[in-house]
Amino acid sequence: MRIINVKLGERSYRIIIGHRIISYVECHLQKLKFTQLQAVVLTNRSILSAHRDYISQGFKGVKNCHFIVLPATERTKSWEVLLRITRKIFSIENKGDIFLVAFGGGVIGDITGFCAAIYKRGIPYIQIPTTLLGMVDSGIGGKTAIDLEFGKNLMGAFYQPRLVFVDLKFLETLPLKEIKNGISEIVKYGIIIEREIFDLLEKRTSEILKFKPRQWFSLVTKCAKIKAEIVEKDELDNKGLRAILNFGHTIGHAVESAMDYVDISHGQAVALGMVTESILAEKFNMLSSSALARILNLIISLDILPRSKALPSSSKIISRLKYDKKARLGKLKFVLPVKIGKVKIVDAPSQKIIRESLQEAIRLCTR
Ligand SMILES: NC(=O)c1ccc[n+]([C@@H]2O[C@H](COP(=O)([O-])OP(=O)(O)OC[C@H]3O[C@@H](n4cnc5c(N)ncnc54)[C@H](O)[C@@H]3O)[C@@H](O)[C@H]2O)c1
Ligand SMILES: [Zn+2]
Structure with missing residues (x-):
């Protein structure tokens, strides 16, 4: 088991990572007086x-444990669902004070965190991520949100959880498609900051898709530590450091938006985004062609790209770039790799170069 401290003054919290560690939840809840x-x-x-009996063990010591079951789609991140949740928790609160538990992937994490942030001006919550993506990314850092009809995550708040409890056991039931979503974000960490992660992924490409839950320990711990360190330095994403986590996401979000978030997973869109943005970097002579070849080779070998048949045209994808919430005052930024393990934030290049890079990336999805 590994404990990572996210040091944010009075908003500090712990990330506990291990396999089959549910019996430790209670002592952490006690420490928090929950x-x-x-x-x-x-x-x-x-x-x-799949996990009711197991998770219930973790909450044996609390006054009461209630479950609210929400639909398992991105549409759950909506005002309507948020209102439904608040009605339920208001009635539960008759019997005593509450804390929320996000027990799921990023969708559950985001709406639970947002609800906790705004209900009665803030109630405590903890994250128990059950997807690989949640464990390495969305469960950590306190970005909470719901979607609006105009785009994803447009209504949200920074609101830190009080504890992040990562039990790799939950990965036992996670479908391969969802494992690949998490792998996309892990590749991202390898390219933006930690060359060692990239090397490890390269070395173990063929085994990684067959990893048993406990085999994820080292990679999940490395990624969680990186995310925690970035959040510590730039909690509110206004110092230009947290922004590096958007590598692959500027294009990735535009792809998801152009496809109305159907027939493409977040990880696939990010993989296509990372390929496009790496090609862009090479065109600018920021990235060597050998580093580009390694990036493309890893992403293709891990089979995390979408299939080209389903993809929209590059023009449609580019037209969605303007919806990106980072494009304030028309100043869209791109995070581009300069080598494996390092990125630079630059102003958006011309549409022509973006289009060419995107078209090359889309061609790589023809398999
Ligand atoms: N807040 C952040 O910092 C942040 C970062 C990245 C992504 N996100 C958000 O996260 C969301 C995507 O999250 P996600 O990829 O975790 O997907 P998700 O939450 O939609 O979960 C994917 C699917 O896997 C199922 N599932 C989850 N855990 C399971 C398990 N252990 N066994 C079996 N099935 C399981 C879910 O029910 C769902 O059907 C997006 O809304 C995105 O905007 C947020
Ligand atoms: Zn992402």
Whole structure:
């Protein structure tokens, strides 16, 4: 088991990482004085049916444990669902104070965190991520949000959890498609900051998709530590450091938006984004062609790219770039790799170069 401290002054918290560690939840809840409260666990049906007995062990010591089951799609991150949740928690609160538990992937994490941030001007919550993406990325850092009809994550708040409990056991039931979503973000960490992660992924490409839950320990710990360090230095994403986590996401979000978030997973869109943005970097002579070849080779070998048949045209994708919430005052930024393990933030290049890079990237999805 590994404990990572996220040092944010009075908002500091711990990330606990291990395999089959549910028996440790209670002592952490005691430390937080949450055992005097009622736990309201937000989750999806499939997660609850697979792990109800196991997760319930973690909340034996609290006053009451309630489950709220939400639909397992991105549409859950909406005002309507948020209102439904607040009605339920208001009635539960008759019996005593509560804390929320996000028990699921990024969708559950984001809406639970946002609900905790705004309900009664803030109630405590903890994250128990059940997807690989949640464990290495969305569960950590306190970015919470719901989507609006105009785009993803447009209504949100920075609101840190009080504890992040990463039990790799939950990966037992996670479908391969979802594992690949998490792998995309792990590749991202390798390119933006930690060459060692990239090397490890290269070395173990053929085994990684067959990893048993406990085999993820080292990679998940490395990524969680990186995310924690970035969040510590730039909690509110206004110092230009947290922005490096958007590598692959400027194009990736535009791809998801152009496809109305159907027939493409977040990880696939980010993989296509990372390929496009790496090609862009090479065109600018920022990235060597040998480093580009390694990036393309790893992403293709890990089979995390989308299939080209389903993809929209490059023009449609580019037209969605303007919806990106980072494009304030028309100043769209790109995070481009300069070598494996280092990126630079630059102003958006011309549409022509973006289009050419995107077209090359889309061609790589023809398999
Ligand atoms: N807040 C952040 O910092 C941040 C960062 C990255 C992504 N996100 C958000 O995260 C969301 C994507 O999250 P995600 O990729 O985790 O997907 P998700 O939450 O949609 O979960 C994917 C699917 O896997 C199922 N699932 C989850 N855990 C399972 C398990 N252990 N066993 C079986 N099935 C399981 C879910 O029910 C769902 O059907 C997006 O909304 C994105 O905007 C947020
Ligand atoms: Zn992402």
